[in-house]
Amino acid sequence: xxxxxxxxxxxxxxRPARDKRITTHVGLVARCFGADGLVLTVDDRTVxxxxxxxxxxxxxxxxxxxxxxxxxxxxxxxxxxxxxTMYGLPxxxxxxxxxxxxxxxxxxxxxxxxxxxxxxxxxxNVSVGSQPHSEVAAVALFLDRYFKGxxxxxxxxxxxxxxxxxxxxxxxxx
Amino acid sequence: xxxxxxxxxxxxxxRPARDKRITTHVGLVARCFGADGLVLTVDDRTVxxxxxxxxxxxxxxxxxxxxxxxxxxxxxxxxxxxxxTMYGLPxxxxxxxxxxxxxxxxxxxxxxxxxxxxxxxxxxNVSVGSQPHSEVAAVALFLDRYFKGxxxxxxxxxxxxxxxxxxxxxxxxx
Numbered sequence: 001x002x003x004x005x006x007x008x009x010x011x012x013x014x015r016p017a018r019d020k021r022i023t024t025h026v027g028l029v030a031r032c033f034g035a036d037g038l039v040l041t042v043d044d045r046t047v048x049x050x051x052x053x054x055x056x057x058x059x060x061x062x063x064x065x066x067x068x069x070x071x072x073x074x075x076x077x078x079x080x081x082x083x084x085t086m087y088g089l090p091x092x093x094x095x096x097x098x099x100x101x102x103x104x105x106x107x108x109x110x111x112x113x114x115x116x117x118x119x120x121x122x123x124x125n126v127s128v129g130s131q132p133h134s135e136v137a138a139v140a141l142f143l144d145r146y147f148k149g150x151x152x153x154x155x156x157x158x159x160x161x162x163x164x165x166x167x168x169x170x171x172x173x174x
Numbered sequence: 175x176x177x178x179x180x181x182x183x184x185x186x187x188x189r190p191a192r193d194k195r196i197t198t199h200v201g202l203v204a205r206c207f208g209a210d211g212l213v214l215t216v217d218d219r220t221v222x223x224x225x226x227x228x229x230x231x232x233x234x235x236x237x238x239x240x241x242x243x244x245x246x247x248x249x250x251x252x253x254x255x256x257x258x259t260m261y262g263l264p265x266x267x268x269x270x271x272x273x274x275x276x277x278x279x280x281x282x283x284x285x286x287x288x289x290x291x292x293x294x295x296x297x298x299n300v301s302v303g304s305q306p307h308s309e310v311a312a313v314a315l316f317l318d319r320y321f322k323g324x325x326x327x328x329x330x331x332x333x334x335x336x337x338x339x340x341x342x343x344x345x346x347x348x
Contacts, residue, residue: 021196025308032307054306087336087343092326119341129326130336132228133206133314134199140311141318152266152303162261162304167293169261 002147005079005104007035009139012070012118013111016044025136026109027051027064033143034151035107037063041070059158071121079103080123084138085114088125095145098124107142109135176321179253179278181209183313186244186292187285190218198224199310200283201238205229207317208325209281211237215244233332245295253277254297258312259288262299269319272298281316283309 009030014023024047027038031054040047043066051064067073074081080101088094098105101123108114108122119125128138143151159174183204188197198221201212205228214221217240225238241247248255254275262268272279275297282288282296293299302312317325333348 018195021192022199025196025199025310028305028307029311032303032305033311058305085343087339087345089338089340090326092323116342119343122341125339125341127336127338129206130338131202131206131232131330133202134310136199136308136310137203137207137314140308140314144315144318149266152264156305162301164263164301164304165261165299166263167296167299168290169259169293171261 002099002150007105007107007143008037008039009035010039010070010073010106010108012041012108012114014040014042014044015111016042016046019111020044020046022111022136023047024050026139028054029136029140031055031060031062033140034147034154035143037065039065039067039073041067057158057160059156071117074106074108074121077104077106079105081106081108081121082124082126082142083108083118083122084128084135084142085119085125086127086130086132088127091126091128091142091145094124094126099146107139109139111135176273176324181279181281181317181320182211182213183209184213184244184247184280184282186215186282186288188214188216188218189285190216190220193285194218194220196285196310197221200313201225202228203310203314205234205236207314208321208328209317211239213239213241213247215241231332231334233330245291248280248282248295251278251280253279255280255282255295256298256300256316257282257292257296258302258309258316259293259299260301260304260306262301265300265302265316265319268298268300273320281313283313285309
């Protein structure tokens with residue numbers, strides 16, 4: 001699988017009451033599609049505990065952190081900062097260059113609107129389609145392109161694992 | 175672009191208070207990634223009006239319908255019924271067969287748990303990774319594989335359209 005450095009997803013603008021389920025989906029997708037961790041700007045226990053519960057049962061190594069100053073976090077990042085926005089350059093035109101770039105990848109997704117300086121702090125502003133849709137899907141597609149589809153074949157080595165079936169639900173629970 | 179019949183997304187188990195934002199994301203992703211419409215089992219005006227607003231401003235033809243009896247809807251479908259579930263057979267092992275199948279495609283996604291008969295009513299139970307993540311990402315990945323990545327290049331011919339930019343937000347509003 002393509003992998004040189006770390007990939008971390010930074011979720012901006014999380015409002016606990018409104019966004020807890022969307023942000024949890026962003027975190028679950030980040031984990032499933034090959035990122036190493038999720039960074040929140042708000043200490044939302046609902047999201048953090050949901051992620052910890054999934055990791056504990058389903059395996060893999062994935063972290064969730066909280067930073068209070070996301071601008072410093074973006075500025076201090078060693079590697080490329082990719083801001084996913086429908087206003088950016090198309091994913092398929094930029095992904096090869098991003099994959100070849102040195103260092104770690106910070107993948108930034110906002111809720112609804114992001115402060116204007118996010119566009120300037122990013123190394124790349126990248127669009128997954130120039131239409132309004134979902135940061136959940138944008139993270140999935142970015143990681144899928146980055147890993148060339150190989151990420152879905154990873155073994156998470158978890159206590160619980162699915163046995164893929166034509167019909168019904170089969171799983172081994174360790 | 176690969177396209178023979180219609181693709182419709184059926185969202186099961188929508189609970190308005192809890193799911194309105196996730197279901198709206200499912201609908202927006204369905205539209206952006208090339209489906210023709212979204213079918214809800216609950217008449218949730220919040221979701222329907224959000225979708226109508228996006229279609230009106232951003233173009234394309236996409237419908238939102240409500241059905242009261244989703245079992246009859248699934249049984250009466252002319253074509254293949256694909257249920258997206260982490261317990262199903264891997265997407266990459268099934269997508270070519272689904273693409274070649276005759277007729278329209280009904281893509282079924284549940285919220286949390288679905289009734290057991292959904293697995294039997296489906297022609298295919300398909301997993302986008304055998305890990306818990308998100309129906310929003312599952313719909314995006316399925317459609318992306320179905321259309322071989324071409325769907326992101328579609329022109330929606332909308333009043334509002336983005337001008338992809340390296341930095342900042344540029345759009346034409348007609």
